[in-house]
Amino acid sequence: MLTCKQVSRALERGDYAKLPPLSRLALRLHVAMCVVCGGYNRQVMAFYDAVRAFLKAEDADLGNARVRLPDATRVRLKETLRGTSPGR
Amino acid sequence: MTDKPQPSPDDWVDLYGDYLYRYALLRLKNPATAEDAVQETFLAAVKGQDRFDGRTDIKFWLRGILRNKIVDHIRKAVREDVVEDTEAQGILDSFWFKHSGVAAIRPAPWQFDPYRAFEKTEFWEIFRSCLDQLREPLRTAFTLKMLEDQSSEEICKILGVSPNNLWVMMHRARSLLKTCLEKKWAKRA
């Protein structure tokens, strides 16, 4: 059995979806049922879920956004890159 | 998976310049800084070409470099403009938090079903605008932790705050975001 502290620590460390399936399941179960830390940790989990979906939506949007690298910068960058040789 | 032919550096600017610039702009909010980050990315990539193993799309390799450059820029910006969060200490010092930790924190239930909202494209525009409205240093803390996947130790170093303080900042960022999302998402419906 996980303690509330262990659950909170694990969620503080990073996205629980990146944990191995069993740890993820244990966390999910604890948070779903715990009357002590559930209220708080459900919100933490919801934000990880939100951000994961947000990043996916953001990346899809990056491909067709209207903002473009300014032309002057583009030209300058190309010149700079041409003058740069690969390191070792 | 077999290695596929990758574009040469001569074509990088045309192929990935816009993508990387948009990404940098979303995180850094400042066009000049975003351009700098893109330039640094391309330079580092040209110099480190032989470290690219060809197994992923070069776009994602470049984005990986860019993300490091973005964190560097945030680190620099924070150092120039030191921010302090005094409200955070209040929560940590409160009797209930000292007594029972996170059990003392009972966020109100969501006023809408977040998981259903996640399926809607418009929700992410609102999410973005709420994120941009977060005051500093909460926006930076949330960006580093949640969007750029930095470790808490690293973020504490960057922001010059204690782990407890970062914890409260993240909690406040979530609460403010939630309030903002509820207001904007409900208004739209």
Ligand SMILES: [Zn+2]
């Ligand atoms: Zn618990």
